[in-house]
Amino acid sequence: MLKQIASPFEKLINSSALGSFLLLFATVAALVWANSPFSESYKHLWEMKLSLGFEDTPYNLSKTLHHWINDGLMAIFFLYVGLEIKREVLAGELKTFTKAALPIFAAVGGVVIPLSIFFILNGGGEGSDGWGVPLATDIAFTLGILQLLGDRVPLGLKVFLTAFAIVDDIIAVLIIAIFYSGNISWMYLGIAGGLLLILGILGRKKYYSTLIWFVIGIVIWFMFLKSGVHATIAGVLIAMTIPSKRNSKLANFFDNIESSINTLTNKENKLQQKNVLMSEEVHASERLRKLGSKVIPPMQRVEHRLEDYVSYLIMPLFALANAGIIIKASSIGENIPIIYQIGVALIVGKAIGISLFSWIAVKTNIAKLPQNVNFTQIIGIAVLGGLGFTMSIFIANLAFDDEALLTAAKFSILITSFIAGLTGFLIVRFSSKKGQAKNDPEEDIMGEEE
Known part of the structure; x- marks a missing residue:
């Protein structure tokens, strides 16, 4: 039973190791490039304009390379996230309340406490629009860090991290859709809604064509881009329409x-x-x-095809385009408050929120700890939750129009992600025994007996 439950997580975990390395490499490369004598070439590269469509019409898109990555490639990333969410809700660790209770409580705590800390520290001052920045957890980096610990980490702990990070992603998607979208054009949104309805009906009928979903998906993405609702939300919604059942007996x-x-x-x-x-x-x-090909449900087939592109291309490219902040003592010093507010909310808020709400769920018998997992390890995972990186930088791009504030926010995210990653790694490392993962019993890894 354990192997059937764990297989999708093991695949994700194994792919996260190389993906995390590439993400780290791209981040370091961006920082070095942006602060080198060739910094102007870094800036000019991402400001290069690329056009698509028909000139002098409403259906022409002319965006910088930076925007194409953040609005285009990241829509594919969010499509992948949407497929992960759908899979976990239908057949994974979010299928039943008993299984989902602990990661749901952890994710809610990981939002409520950081949000409260940020508002208390910020007090409605400069940079208050960045309240969403400290609410996210980077699943790729955190799983990659756990992978470094090998068989010290029980699979149940990795599954817990994956499940709560996915709930965290759901919350982040809702925040982006509701609070970080612009003036809404209901005409474009209505067209997108109609096309989503068509895909939904086709999905219910178990009909799936890669070509049809691709073509209609591009149109839906374009309509969202024009509507004012952030285009990446289109990726999540399209994922919900892809059939989850195989069309063969x-x-x-x-x-x-x-x-x-x-x-x-x-x-x-x-x-x-x-x-x-x-x-x-x-x-x-x-x-x-x-x-x-036919025996694999379309939902999982698409997720499988996207996995390598997301891990090895899209996320590293996003990091390369967004992590290259120019570190100047003068500009950083002028924005110490926002650096401090985001940093404390991420590191302290996530650590307290995830561990406290998990403890409450266990003590009230709403949830159980995963097999072979102790609460010190949960605290280590809670600290790792402060590694926001990809999603935090993405939200920061939406939250701040002021370049100085955006640079300060990214600087805070990079510093706190490093601290959270290292501290969380050490806590889990010293609270876990070598070979512990090999002793997982043949029963549900999240503590629910069959």
Whole structure:
């Protein structure tokens, strides 16, 4: 049972190690580049204009490369996030209240306490629009850090981190949609809504065509871009329309698989000795390829295809385009308050909020600790929750029009992410025993017995 539950998490965790390294490399490269003698080339690269569409019409898009990454590529990132959310709600750790209770409480605490701390420290002063910045957790970086600990970390702890970070993403998406969108054009939003309805109906009918979803998805993204609601929200909504059930019966699938394999393994064919296949062998191989594709639900098929692009291209490229702040003592010194407010809200707020609300959920018997997990490890995960990075920088870009405030916010995010990552790593490291992950019992890793 454990393997069936854990397999999607193990895949995500394993891919996070390299993805986290690339994200860190891109961040360091951006900082070095922006503060080197070649800083002007860094600035000019992201300000380069790229146009798409028909000039002198409402359907022309002319954006800087920086905007194409933040509004375009990040929409794909949010599509991936939406698919993760949908999977966990339908068949993962957010499917039942018993499973979801602990990560939900942790995520709510990780929002309420940082928000309260930020408002108390800021008091409605300069930079108050940045209240959403300290509410996010970077799932890729945090899982990558846990991966460095190897078998010291029980799988249940990694699943807990993944689940609460996904709930955190849900909250972040809602905050972006409601509070960080511009003046809304209901005409464009209405067109997008109509197209989403069409995709939703097709999804309910279990009909899925990559080409149709891609073409209509591009139009929906464009309509959101024009509507004033941030374009990345389109990615999440499109994800909700992609069918979650396979459009084939397993009985037929196994029969067809067996027939195709029999063709390929027939002694007379001696497939292993051939460089050139017979016609029936080619057809059997093609059937196997198509059958393998059909048995995977479209939702998971798309998520699987996007995973490497998101981890190894989109997120590192986002970091390269957004983490290159020019560090000047004078400009940083002028904005110490916002640096301090975001930093304390992220590090202290996340640590207290996630651990306190988790403790309340366990002590009131609303939830249980995952198997082989102690509360000190939960505190370590809570500290890691202060590593906001990708989502925090993304929200900061939406919150601050003033370049100085945006630079200060990014500086705070980078510093606090480093502190949270290192501190959380050390807490989990010294509260975990070597080989602990190998002793996970064959039952539900989040503490719910079958």
